[in-house]
Amino acid sequence: MLKQRIITALLLVPVALYGVFMLPLWGFSLFIQAVLMLGAWEWSPLMGVRRTSARIAYTLFIGAIIGVLSWLAPYEHLWRDGELSKLIYYTILAGGVWWVVALAMIVNYPSSRRMWSRTRAIVGVFGLLIFIPTWAALVTVRSIDIDESRFFGGWVVLFILLLVWAADVGAYFAGVRYGRNKMMPAVSPGKTMEGLCGGVTLAFVVMMVVAHWTKVPADQFTGYYLTGLFTVVASVFGDLNESMFKRSAGVKDSGSILPGHGGILDRIDSLTAAVPIFTLAYLEFLH
Structure with missing residues (x-):
């Protein structure tokens, strides 16, 4: 399993890097x-939707909303005088609010299951609050200072990816080696407090290396490390959030498209929380 995960990751990394750095902003958005x-x-199966036509409809609905947002907030007007488009900002903020609600649901699971177990529609709304702000946040980050530097936003996106990957890798190996105390057994029995500490530690090492390499100004240290910490913690709960809904739906993996990893959602679950939270923290502390 580990070998398969590594092979798949090695194939995905070049694709991700090409998308982040080489595509123009509109191409990155697509x-x-x-x-x-x-x-x-x-x-959609986590909503209880099994029919192919209904799954296609939900998927196209998500794509259509992103398309409308792209039209209402065109890329050339995403930033005006250093200020982010209000529409995009409030979209990301909605994602931030959602993750506060999701945190409460995760902590109180399985009692919180009553909030969505009676109707699939509300789980569909949760999906909107996960996917749409993630798109808005990634496009926002990728477009930071794009007029001055084509690649700056790409480096920031890569920084987020490194934090999330470090947290994931650190948690995996620390959990395997030292894991004893379950973190949230009702949601994800395999995750441990030792794994969490290992993930946060490795992510913090990444933050220190990047801070040294990029020469983060001393007056931005606090904001920089707070932004990184919030991002890493959010990534953990992004993972737990998907685990909660999969457990509720009786699903092990969201899909099988990625050998050793499961589905696309199994790979991006951490990012769907980390990216909006990073963006809000960046705008608050570093912009």
Whole structure:
């Protein structure tokens, strides 16, 4: 399983890097839109939707909303005088609010299951609050200072990816080696407090290396590390959130498209929380 995971990851990394750095902003937006629509396709069974036509309809609905937002907030007007488009900002903020609600649901699971177990529609709304703000946040980050530097936003996106991957890798190996105390057994029995500490530690090492390499100004240290910490913690709950809904639906993996990893949603679940939270923290502390 580990070998398969590594091979799949090695194949995915060049694709991700090409999308982040080489595509123009509109191409990057379409790339992210396509990935999130695949995620929406995999989310629909967690709503209890099994019919292919209904899954297609939900997937296209997610894509259509992203398309409308792209039209209402065109890329060339995403930033005006250093200020982010209000429409895009409030879309990301809605995602931030959702993750506060999701945190409460995760902590109180399985009691919180009563909130959505009676109707599939509300789980569909949860999907909207996951996928749409993720798209808005990624396009926002990718477009930071794009007029001055074509690649700056790409480096910021890569930084987020590194934090999330470090947290995931650190948690995996620390959990396997030292894991004893279950973190949230009702949601994800395999996750441990030792794994969490390992993930946060490795992510913090990444933050220190990047801070040294990019020479983060001393007066931004607090904001920089707070932004990183919030991002890493959010990534953990993004993972737990999907685990909660999969457990509720009796599903092990969201899909099987990625050997050793499961589905697309199993790979981006952490990012769907980390990216909006990072963006809000960046705008608050570093912009």
